[in-house]
Amino acid sequence: MATFQTLPGFREFYPEDLARRNFIFRLWRQTATSFGFAEYDAPVLEPLELYKAKSGDEIEGQLFNFTDKGGREVALRPEMTPTVCRLVGAKANALKRPIKWFSIGEFYRYERMQKGRGRCFFQFNADIFGETGPEAETELIGLLVQCLCSFGLTEQDFYVRLSDRNLWFYYLGALGLDDERIRAVLGAVDRYEKYGDDAFKGYAEQFGEIEAGLKGKVLAFLQIKSLGALTSLLEPLGDERIAARLADWRKLLGNLEAMGLSRFVEVDLGVVRGLAYYTGFVFEAFDRKGELRAIAGGGRYNDLVGKLGYPELPAVGFAIGDMTFALLLEQRGLMPALVQAPDVYCVIGGADERLAALGAIQSLRAAGFRVDYPLKDVAFGKQFKAASEVGARLALIFGSDELAKGVAKLRDMNDRAEREIPLAEVVSAVRDSL
RNA sequence: GCGGCCAUAGCUCAGUUGGUUAGAGCACAUGAUUGUGAUUCAUGGGGUCGCGGGUUCGAAUCCCGUUGGCCGCCCCA
Numbered sequence: 001m002a003t004f005q006t007l008p009g010f011r012e013f014y015p016e017d018l019a020r021r022n023f024i025f026r027l028w029r030q031t032a033t034s035f036g037f038a039e040y041d042a043p044v045l046e047p048l049e050l051y052k053a054k055s056g057d058e059i060e061g062q063l064f065n066f067t068d069k070g071g072r073e074v075a076l077r078p079e080m081t082p083t084v085c086r087l088v089g090a091k092a093n094a095l096k097r098p099i100k101w102f103s104i105g106e107f108y109r110y111e112r113m114q115k116g117r118g119r120c121f122f123q124f125n126a127d128i129f130g131e132t133g134p135e136a137e138t139e140l141i142g143l144l145v146q147c148l149c150s151f152g153l154t155e156q157d158f159y160v161r162l163s164d165r166n167l168w169f170y171y172l173g174a175l176g177l178d179d180e181r182i183r184a185v186l187g188a189v190d191r192y193e194k195y196g197d198d199a200f201k202g203y204a205e206q207f208g209e210i211e212a213g214l215k216g217k218v219l220a221f222l223q224i225k226s227l228g229a230l231t232s233l234l235e236p237l238g239d240e241r242i243a244a245r246l247a248d249w250r251k252l253l254g255n256l257e258a259m260g261l262s263r264f265v266e267v268d269l270g271v272v273r274g275l276a277y278y279t280g281f282v283f284e285a286f287d288r289k290g291e292l293r294a295i296a297g298g299g300r301y302n303d304l305v306g307k308l309g310y311p312e313l314p315a316v317g318f319a320i321g322d323m324t325f326a327l328l329l330e331q332r333g334l335m336p337a338l339v340q341a342p343d344v345y346c347v348i349g350g351a352d353e354r355l356a357a358l359g360a361i362q363s364l365r366a367a368g369f370r371v372d373y374p375l376k377d378v379a380f381g382k383q384f385k386a387a388s389e390v391g392a393r394l395a396l397i398f399g400s401d402e403l404a405k406g407v408a409k410l411r412d413m414n415d416r417a418e419r420e421i422p423l424a425e426v427v428s429a430v431r432d433s434l
Numbered sequence: 435g436c437g438g439c440c441a442u443a444g445c446u447c448a449g450u451u452g453g454u455u456a457g458a459g460c461a462c463a464u465g466a467u468u469g470u471g472a473u474u475c476a477u478g479g480g481g482u483c484g485c486g487g488g489u490u491c492g493a494a495u496c497c498c499g500u501u502g503g504c505c506g507c508c509c510c511a
Contacts, residue, residue: 006502051511061435061509062510079511111510112508113503115505273511277511349468349469379465379467381469383470384470384471385472387471388471388472397470
């Protein structure tokens with residue numbers, strides 16, 4: 001006999017699971033809308049080339065790809081960014097700026113399963129196109145914070161680490177490093193938190209052991225936790241690009257402070273977000289306890305739309321993954337019990353009573369009430385038990401006595417009070433009792 | 435792709451040095467007689483013990499393989 005297993009890393013959503021998922025999506029959607037972001041959606045299956053163009057050939061091993069019946073190389077989307085760049089890029093000159101879009105979708109990566117990571121997962125994505133200034137970052141970090149706070153999470157639960165890839169480039173450039181070396185140093189920075197000095201091994205293999213003075217400066221830069229310290233270290237260098245960058249930092253942090261979000265945001269140059277395509281500010285949200293992987297991440301990617309063959313269009317975006325986020329909510333006891341209780345549960349005496357009940361049930365449902373009833377004849381006691389178990393607030397009783405009088409009995413399940421209602425007035429009686 | 439641990443009912447798990455028809459709790463269903471939510475009681479369905487092979491008179495148990503899961507490494511766009 002054949003038995004079928006769920007494909008490894010994939011998830012099934014039984015009603016309780018889907019209720020939790022919907023709860024999360026509903027709040028994300030509501031929050032994004034309140035920030036003036038418009039929702040979009042796009043195909044799950046994309047040309048493989050779309051991802052290669054962005055990240056190179058080696059990316060292929062990490063995604064679900066195959067050749068379709070038309071001979072096309074295709075892949076299930078591993079992220080939203082290239083797709084949204086295409087959507088925006090294709091109409092770049094027609095869309096009103098700034099372009100503030102969000103989506104909630106499922107993504108697929110061919111990876112090993114781990115806590116908070118599967119082969120399919122949902123992400124909330126938000127992006128702003130067409131704005132070069134830190135006002136865009138302000139909006140997105142504000143949205144990110146609110147997307148978590150909407151669930152009752154506070155600054156004691158999570159924080160956002162803010163960094164800047166441009167600043168690293170300018171600073172290391174001012175120290176005399178070429179682009180290749182800068183990238184290698186950033187690779188080390190990315191790993192330093194985890195591996196300590198071993199993080200510089202990659203650099204050493206490429207360029208020889210890192211010079212002690214340089215390493216010291218890198219580590220000192222990594223320690224910086226405030227705009228003041230950043231400024232006093234960098235201003236003396238007299239570099240114009242650095243000065244402009246510092247102005248952006250002041251603006252962004254000032255904006256966030258004005259939004260009352262300073263307590264969520266920390267300057268932390270240890271975040272560099274891989275090496276792929278980020279061009280300026282980058283940020284990641286983490287739980288304060290440091291037990292989970294990143295909750296959200298994002299940054300500026302001013303070159304990507306152009307790289308995909310569309311007009312140059314500056315962009316910033318971030319994504320929140322659903323798995324780690326749900327773990328965090330559960331850890332903090334912020335996942336509510338999501339029961340879908342009916343307003344009214346009907347108790348039905350027998351075949352004739354059922355006919356009378358069906359009419360009332362239909363009217364109540366048409367009026368928008370949630371109504372349920374037993375599909376088979378069951379003893380009265382069982383029906384009341386069922387009404388209680390499903391959490392109905394009212395029981396509407398159709399027995400032979402009531403039928404004879406042309407009424408139904410409405411019972412409040414909390415205080416157990418009952419009263420008789422003419423069948424014609426059932427809808428208004430229920431409305432009054434809820 | 436690599437390593438460690440694990441796999442018995444829908445769920446949590448027992449199962450003796452290898453020994454007859456494989457167990458409990460919870461959950462589910464039916465009933466305790468047909469008009470009121472609790473507790474209780476009885477009964478029942480449901481497992482080829484993840485799958486395949488091997489050792490043995492005999493395997494849930496021991497061995498090998500495989501698939502899947504958990505955790506870590508690599509990766510994390």
